[in-house]
Amino acid sequence: MALPKHKHSHARKLQKQTNVMKMTAPNLVKCKSCSELMESHKVCKACGKYDGKQVIEMEQK
Numbered sequence: 001m002a003l004p005k006h007k008h009s010h011a012r013k014l015q016k017q018t019n020v021m022k023m024t025a026p027n028l029v030k031c032k033s034c035s036e037l038m039e040s041h042k043v044c045k046a047c048g049k050y051d052g053k054q055v056i057e058m059e060q061k
């Protein structure tokens with residue numbers, strides 16, 4: 001099995017990880033209840049619902 005010639009230092013590894021994090025854009029999907037754009041697998045910021053269930057109580061005017 002091919003192995004890297006030189007071991008990357010801890011700092012080098014972290015540097016690579018941050019670059020990977022920058023490249024991957026958040027997976028945006030439309031909310032089922034309010035059709036607002038939201039990050040998938042996260043509670044909707046617009047209506048506070050996740051998977052059709054009210055998770056956060058939103059203040060309504």
Ligand SMILES: [Zn+2]
Pocket residue numbers: 031032033034035036044045046047048049
């Ligand atoms: Zn929503």
